[in-house]
Amino acid sequence: AQSVTQPDIHITVSEGASLELRCNYSYGATPYLFWYVQSPGQGLQLLLKYFSGDTLVQGIKGFEAEFKRSQSSFNLRKPSVHWSDAAEYFCAVASDFSGGYNKLIFGAGTRLAVHP
Amino acid sequence: SAVISQKPSRDICQRGTSLTIQCQVDSQVTMMFWYRQQPGQSLTLIATANQGSEATYESGFVIDKFPISRPNLTFSTLTVSNMSPEDSSIYLCSVEDRGTLDTQYFGPGTRLTVL
Numbered sequence: 278a279q280s281v282t283q284p285d286i287h288i289t290v291s292e293g294a295s296l297e298l299r300c301n302y303s304y305g306a307t308p309y310l311f312w313y314v315q316s317p318g319q320g321l322q323l324l325l326k327y328f329s330g331d332t333l334v335q336g337i338k339g340f341e342a343e344f345k346r347s348q349s350s351f352n353l354r355k356p357s358v359h360w361s362d363a364a365e366y367f368c369a370v371a372s373d374f375s376g377g378y379n380k381l382i383f384g385a386g387t388r389l390a391v392h393p
Numbered sequence: 394s395a396v397i398s399q400k401p402s403r404d405i406c407q408r409g410t411s412l413t414i415q416c417q418v419d420s421q422v423t424m425m426f427w428y429r430q431q432p433g434q435s436l437t438l439i440a441t442a443n444q445g446s447e448a449t450y451e452s453g454f455v456i457d458k459f460p461i462s463r464p465n466l467t468f469s470t471l472t473v474s475n476m477s478p479e480d481s482s483i484y485l486c487s488v489e490d491r492g493t494l495d496t497q498y499f500g501p502g503t504r505l506t507v508l
């Protein structure tokens with residue numbers, strides 16, 4: 278069965294520091310992968326997605342992620358974190374196309390705190 | 394991307410009552426999804442709503458508890474029936490926008506507290 282693992286429940290970084298959030302997936306075929314961000318009291322906003330092609334994908338707000346098939350990973354990175362990046366980040370994999378639509382499987386999420 | 398709104402944004406309800414949550418999209422979409430996010434947890438898919446057919450429920454969710462309507466291509470409702478405190482969660486709807494390669498976009502969520 279498809280699954281997504283986010284090993285880090287909480288991460289704290291200083292403002293201006295670099296960031297890497299880890300995501301590992303389990304999926305038999307080439308996965309569709311997503312990163313979403315949820316700010317406090319808000320819904321989910323799509324940061325970026327990977328379907329195929331270039332394994333380094335650029336997203337909004339200065340985020341990027343790299344797909345590594347050999348490691349079954351899709352880690353999210355940002356070179357310099359801003360205080361407004363404090364939020365919960367969810368990695369997701371799309372599965373089950375049998376019904377003609379994607380079914381998203383979410384990881385447990387990583388809560389990011391940013392120190393001034 | 395599609396713009397999605399949900400009503401109500403939050404509510405506090407008494408045990409045993411029901412609440413209907415509305416999800417409105419600014420464009421026609423084929424698939425709409427309902428998720429539950431329990432406190433401090435990740436998102437779990439409740440059901441998928443395709444216009445003109447019955448919703449498809451995930452394991453652990455049943456129609457009697459979470460009836461869903463999908464009367465047209467821009468609107469859906471989820472009802473949480475006979476509520477208990479365990480139903481306290483954020484309920485989110487999402488839509489799949491085929492115009493942007495099978496990507497789901499989420500509404501702002503409805504925060505439900507059951508006393």
